[in-house]
Structures are given as C-alpha cells and as structure tokens.
Amino acid sequence: MKTLHCMEGLRCAAPGPAARPSRRSHNGFRALAALGLLLLGACSSVTAERMVPDNLQLVNRTSADVEVQVLGGVDTTIMAAYMEIDVDEFEDAIKMAIREQQLFGSVGDADSAYHLEVTVYEISGLPAETMVGIHYKVEANWKLTNAKGQVLFQERIDTDHEATFSDAFAGGNRMVCATEGAGMKNIQAGLEAISALNLEP
Numbered sequence: 001m002k003t004l005h006c007m008e009g010l011r012c013a014a015p016g017p018a019a020r021p022s023r024r025s026h027n028g029f030r031a032l033a034a035l036g037l038l039l040l041g042a043c044s045s046v047t048a049e050r051m052v053p054d055n056l057q058l059v060n061r062t063s064a065d066v067e068v069q070v071l072g073g074v075d076t077t078i079m080a081a082y083m084e085i086d087v088d089e090f091e092d093a094i095k096m097a098i099r100e101q102q103l104f105g106s107v108g109d110a111d112s113a114y115h116l117e118v119t120v121y122e123i124s125g126l127p128a129e130t131m132v133g134i135h136y137k138v139e140a141n142w143k144l145t146n147a148k149g150q151v152l153f154q155e156r157i158d159t160d161h162e163a164t165f166s167d168a169f170a171g172g173n174r175m176v177c178a179t180e181g182a183g184m185k186n187i188q189a190g191l192e193a194i195s196a197l198n199l200e201p
Contacts, residue, residue: 046085048092050180053188056101058195065108068094072120072140085123085138085183094118094187103191114199117143118190121156123179135162136178142190144197153194159185
C-alpha cells in the first residue's frame with residue numbers, strides 16, 4: 001500500500017508512473033545549461049601576473065634587500081572561487097613589482113635589511129557604477145620594518161576597481177578582473193608610499 005503525506009485540506013492522489021521527459025524538455029535543459037555557462041564563464045582565478053602594476057611613480061629606491069610576507073587573503077562569501085586573492089599570488093605580485101621597478105636591491109629572506117608585511121583584511125563587493133559593471137575593493141595593511149624591528153611605515157590601504165564588458169563578457173571573469181584590478185592598485189599604492197621614505201642603502 002502506498003502512503004500519502006498530505007497537508008490538511010488538500011486532496012491527494014496516489015502517484016502514477018513517472019512521465020518520461022520529452023525531447024523538447026531535454027533541449028530546454030541543454031539551452032539553460034549553456035546560458036548559465038556563458039554568463040558565469042570559465043572558473044578562472046586571480047593570478048599574480050595580472051596584479052603587477054607597470055606604471056609605478058617611485059620617488060626613491062634603495063640597494064638594500066627586503067623580505068616580503070603576505071598574510072590573510074581568505075574570503076568566505078559564496079563567490080569566493082572567483083574573487084579570493086591567494087596569499088601566495090599576492091605575495092608573488094608584490095615581489096615581481098619590486099624586482100621590475102627595482103624599488104629594493106633584491107627580494108631576500110628573514111636576514112634582509114627590511115621586512116615588508118602585508119595583511120589582506122577584506123575583499124568585498126561595492127555598488128557598480130554601470131549596469132554591467134562588477135566592482136570590488138581590497139583592504140590591506142602595509143607595514144615596513146628594519147632589521148631592528150623598528151616600524152618605518154604602516155598604513156591601511158583601501159583600493160577598488162570596476163570591471164565591465166570591455167574587460168570580460170562572462171560575469172565570473174569580470175569578478176576576477178575586478179579583484180585583480182583592486183589588488184594591483186593596492187600594490188601600486190603601497191609601493192609608491194614606501195618609495196617616499198628615505199631608506200638607508
């Protein structure tokens with residue numbers, strides 16, 4: 001005997017044999033799946049290379065070496081797969097920018113003359129300025145100390161970037177572009193601020 005579970009006041013009937021989905025239904029499901037993939041785009045991720053700024057306005061440079069360490073960077077929102085900045089990627093981007101722009105003589109280890117610590121506090125969305133834009137911000141604390149542990153520079157830097165159709169058509173890829181743009185601007189602001197210091201060689 002089949003048992004029916006019905007809400008009070010509703011008439012229920014025993015379930016009959018399941019109907020076979022039509023070919024039209026299958027085609028409809030395929031179309032919806034294709035549309036979903038088109039809108040979300042491939043599951044790309046934030047990379048170091050695309051966060052390296054190439055137009056730094058540096059005031060001073062030093063021949064001393066620096067150790068770079070990045071902390072934080074984990075996002076817990078539902079879209080974390082698209083917008084999370086991996087600490088290793090952000091750290092590599094900073095190191096590449098320092099080497100390319102020769103802000104420090106070299107990037108070294110814990111025995112370096114300077115230690116740069118960057119803590120990523122937040123990666124979050126902002127209201128977009130355009131209908132199709134995706135807008136994200138990155139908040140990070142930049143701290144530079146010398147070999148004696150003295151704090152020479154410390155500042156919380158907030159940067160944001162909006163990605164539009166000109167950056168990427170797919171929504172998921174625009175999230176990546178927006179996150180990378182905000183991260184690149186954060187690196188640019190941090191390194192330019194450090195370059196304003198009169199660091200010893």
